[in-house]
Amino acid sequence: MKINRSGSAVWSGGLKDGKGAISTQSGALNAYPYGFASRFEGVPGSNPEELIGAAHAACFTMALSMILGEAGLTAEKMETTAVVTLEQQEGGFAVTASKLTLKAKIPGADEAAFQELAGKAKANCPISKLLDTQIGLDAELLG
Structure with a gap:
């Protein structure tokens, strides 16, 4: 199976x-503003790193839901944040890390199994x- 999804960007002017x-194919974002100030100066608007973070958090959480189901577990609630790091390096900027933070309430899960399954979702x-x-x-794992 092959699925294609698209996002697009329009830009006018200098850096x-x-x-x-x-914009996104689904319409979740429709001409949502972004620019230098929203990326580097904290001004409202979006930026590529936060979009990558949202995508990573969503993908990881869905993958973990599948892995939990395979283990006979169902999450009551999972909240995931992904912090994506953009660093200036020699030759320009680079995304150097993505850090996932998960808080989950999963009835019947023990800590060891939870950590193993979360690690499997992170890797896969x-x-x-x-x-x-x-x-x-x-x-x-929340009690």
């Missing part, structure tokens, strides 16, 4: 004074495979 808009979710960067995980 610092230009303006862009991000398609976005983790795509990123091919240092991917950290802090997983907390």
